[in-house]
Amino acid sequence: MRISVIGCGYLGAVHAACMAKLGHQVVGIDVDENKIAALSSAKAPFYEPGLDTLLQSVQETGRLAFTTDMAAAAGSDVHFICVGTPQKKGENGADMTYVNAALIDLLPFLAPGNVVVGKSTVPVGTAARLAELVTDHQPDAHLVWNPEFLREGHAVSDTLQPDRFVYGVNDGSEEHPAVQVLDEVYASPLGAGAPRLVMDLPTAELVKTAANSFLATKISFINAMAELCDAAGADVTHLAEAIGMDDRIGRKFLQAGIGFGGGCLPKDIRAFMARAGELGADQALTFLREVDAINMRRRTRVVELTRELCGNSLLGKRLTVLGAAFKPESDDVRDSPALSIAAQLQLQGAVVTVTDPKALENAALRFPELQYVQDPERAVRNAEAILLLTEWQEYRDLDPHLLKESMATPRILDGRNVLDPAKWRAAGWHYRGLGRP
Ligand code: UDX
Numbered sequence: 519m520r521i522s523v524i525g526c527g528y529l530g531a532v533h534a535a536c537m538a539k540l541g542h543q544v545v546g547i548d549v550d551e552n553k554i555a556a557l558s559s560a561k562a563p564f565y566e567p568g569l570d571t572l573l574q575s576v577q578e579t580g581r582l583a584f585t586t587d588m589a590a591a592a593g594s595d596v597h598f599i600c601v602g603t604p605q606k607k608g609e610n611g612a613d614m615t616y617v618n619a620a621l622i623d624l625l626p627f628l629a630p631g632n633v634v635v636g637k638s639t640v641p642v643g644t645a646a647r648l649a650e651l652v653t654d655h656q657p658d659a660h661l662v663w664n665p666e667f668l669r670e671g672h673a674v675s676d677t678l679q680p681d682r683f684v685y686g687v688n689d690g691s692e693e694h695p696a697v698q699v700l701d702e703v704y705a706s707p708l709g710a711g712a713p714r715l716v717m718d719l720p721t722a723e724l725v726k727t728a729a730n731s732f733l734a735t736k737i738s739f740i741n742a743m744a745e746l747c748d749a750a751g752a753d754v755t756h757l758a759e760a761i762g763m764d765d766r767i768g769r770k771f772l773q774a775g776i777g778f779g780g781g782c783l784p785k786d787i788r789a790f791m792a793r794a795g796e797l798g799a800d801q802a803l804t805f806l807r808e809v810d811a812i813n814m815r816r817r818t819r820v821v822e823l824t825r826e827l828c829g830n831s832l833l834g835k836r837l838t839v840l841g842a843a844f845k846p847e848s849d850d851v852r853d854s855p856a857l858s859i860a861a862q863l864q865l866q867g868a869v870v871t872v873t874d875p876k877a878l879e880n881a882a883l884r885f886p887e888l889q890y891v892q893d894p895e896r897a898v899r900n901a902e903a904i905l906l907l908t909e910w911q912e913y914r915d916l917d918p919h920l921l922k923e924s925m926a927t928p929r930i931l932d933g934r935n936v937l938d939p940a941k942w943r944a945a946g947w948h949y950r951g952l953g954r955p
Pocket of ligand 1: 666667668669670671730733737770771772773774775776777778779780781782783844845
């Protein structure tokens with residue numbers, strides 16, 4: 519099929535490459551010339567495992583092109599809207615500027631039978647509004663809402679082998695003509711057994727925000743338990759392991775630590791609360807305010823613990839932060855708890871050096887006042903304490919004996935609870951985890 523993908527960020531660039539991989543003829547469209555230039559030379563404009571290789575292999579087939587010109591969408595059968603919906607400045611709601619602009623710009627190029635597919639995470643009610651715009655302009659075109667659930671760091675496999683497909687159509691019916699079109703787009707993963715659910719537009723929009731809210735709640739739940747474990751002298755890692763064995767609960771997303779960040783969970787729960795308020799249903803989501811508050815408290819807690827670890831003063835202390843990205847296998851620093859903690863420590867008088875295998879360039883743009891050192895060995899040299907805040911494998915694998923040699927004082931705060939405290943203590947370290955004695 520001929521496909522256009524509008525918006526080539528973390529979601530769209532991966533989606534465009536994956537659609538070409540599935541055999542479609544794809545054009546990716548974005549207003550950012552730098553992004554388009556990188557993608558056109560088969561280079562991902564951000565770090566995502568497997569994406570460079572995928573871009574190279576599909577571009578060789580001639581099935582994938584990128585442009586800044588929306589007119590290139592003309593002639594496509596299916597148009598995916600993959601632009602961002604960041605948090606509005608100074609407000610909790612989602613900024614819909616990019617989604618609205620993408621659709622308005624696309625309208626002149628729609629032909630009868632075309633399907634516009636929304637993938638961006640939007641406030642419930644958006645799809646119905648956009649569907650009207652589409653049919654007003656081109657009565658024989660359709661709009662489907664097809665939320666995306668990919669995780670950064672696993673974006674390629676999550677797109678090619680998703681847990682499920684959700685199609686929202688205005689009548690909620692399997693017979694809707696757009697269902698067949700989307701089935702054709704996803705023929706390969708559907709054929710491999712991926713489940714597909716058809717529902718009405720608002721339900722499809724809500725599936726995405728509900729899923730992200732549930733994940734955020736699960737993380738904040740275990741972080742609340744970590745607070746309690748700290749108070750009671752218990753160990754949250756053992757607690758998570760034990761409750762996670764109940765398969766009604768499950769072990770995933772029960773990793774207590776410095777909390778969640780990134781371009782999705784924090785802004786999505788806030789936008790969800792804001793939208794619930796507009797709908798007069800704000801009471802239903804007041805618990806998300808607590809989820810957010812627990813999450814933000816983690817960052818303050820780490821700053822306090824670091825102060826304790828450093829003999830109750832941060833002034834002039836040389837600290838090294840391992841990790842700047844919001845999670846491993848990503849260079850994304852949007853609302854990264856690691857980076858926000860590093861900046862807080864610096865503000866409170868510590869001398870902070872940050873290292874990360876992939877995210878330093880993005881980190882330096884956001885917090886230019888921090889010191890960044892790419893080489894981890896150099897970054898920890900002469901430090902008085904280190905904080906492991908993004909659990910990259912290479913940090914999990916650090917050898918406490920070797921590392922101790924470089925340190926002024928062997929103190930470590932394990933912000934993700936991924937190290938073995940016994941091993942580090944035996945090597946002579948002062949070890950602190952979160953919610954562990
Ligand atoms: C999330 C959703 O998982 C995905 O389905 C949706 O499409 C987009 O938002 P992503 O932002 O890539 O994906 O990251 P995710 O893996 O969900 O992690 C989010 C944050 O939670 C990270 O900062 C991570 O470190 C943190 N986290 C995750 C925890 O603190 N503990 C956990 O147990 C799991």
